[in-house]
Amino acid sequence: MSRLYWTTTALITAECIGGGIADLLRTPPFYPAMIDLGYPPYLATIMGTAKLIAAAIVVAPALPRLKEWAYAGITVNLIGAIASHAAMHQSPSNAIAPGAFLLLALVSWATRPSSRMLESREPAHPLRAGERA
Secondary structure (H helix, E strand, O other), X not given: OOHHHHHHHHHHHHHHHXXXXXXXXXXXXXXXXXXXXXXXXXXXXXXXXXXXXXXXXHHOOOOHHHHXXXXXXXXXXXXXXXXXXXXXXXXXXXXXXXXHXXXXXXXXHHOOOHXXXXXXXXXXXXXXXXXXX
C-alpha cells in the first residue's frame, strides 16, 4: 500500500485518538475551545466517542462501508470546526489546524487501496446507458 496513504491515515488516526481522549477527559485544547465556541459540555462526550470509533474503523483492514461513514464523520467534524471558528469571528489562524487535518483526511480517503473501498455497483436505474424505453 502507498506510503502517502499510510502516512496521512496515521496522522488523521492520531488526531482522532488524541482529540477523542481529550474530549472524553475534557482537557485542552479541544474541550476549552468547544466551550469557548458556545457548545454544551455534553457534546464533548459525543464527539470524543465518535472520534475514537472513527479512528478504529479507518485503520481496520475491512469494513469498507463503515470506512466511508467514518471518513464522512471526520470530514463533517473538521468542516464544522472551521465553520464554528468563522461564525464566532475568531482569528483565521484557528482554522489552520482543522483545515490541515481536513486535507490529510481527504488525501487518506482518496489514496486508500481498493481493498478498503466499496465495490462499484451497477446503477439502480433499469435502463443502461444508450438503451431506449
